[in-house]
Amino acid sequence: MTATIEDRIKSDITANRVMLYMKGTALFPQCGFSARVVQILSHMNVPFQTANVLEDAELRDGIKQFSSWPTIPQLYVDGEFVGGCDIITEMFQSGELEGLFAEKGVSAAG
Secondary structure (H helix, E strand, O other), X not given: OOHHHXXXXXXXXXXXXXXXXXXXXXXXXXXXXXXXXXXXXXXXXXXXXXXXXXXXXXXXXXXXXXXXOOOOOEEEEOOEEEEOHHHHHHHHHHOHHHHHHHHHOOOOOO
16 A cells, blocks of 8 residues: 555545545445445434545555455544444444444534
8 A cells, every 4th residue: 555545544534524435426336335334324314425446446455455454335433444334234223333423422414
């Protein structure tokens, strides 16, 4: 991973309290897993930013190295890696994701 990509990722996750690295965009997800995480965050009405890894192969490889996590999507909250689709789905269903947002002071948009 180049320093440039690592710097970009660090900047993204520092500047955005909830950052999702995904395939596609929030309005047009390019895979079902990315779509599911967008749906969960949208349902929770949490403001979030996205980065489309399909537009940048270096970013797609770099985010996997950065987190030591092999799949995309990847969700970060306050600069910390939370997980991929399965983990986010489980956390949402158990109420743990709502608790995490509350603990971090991330409130619903509105």
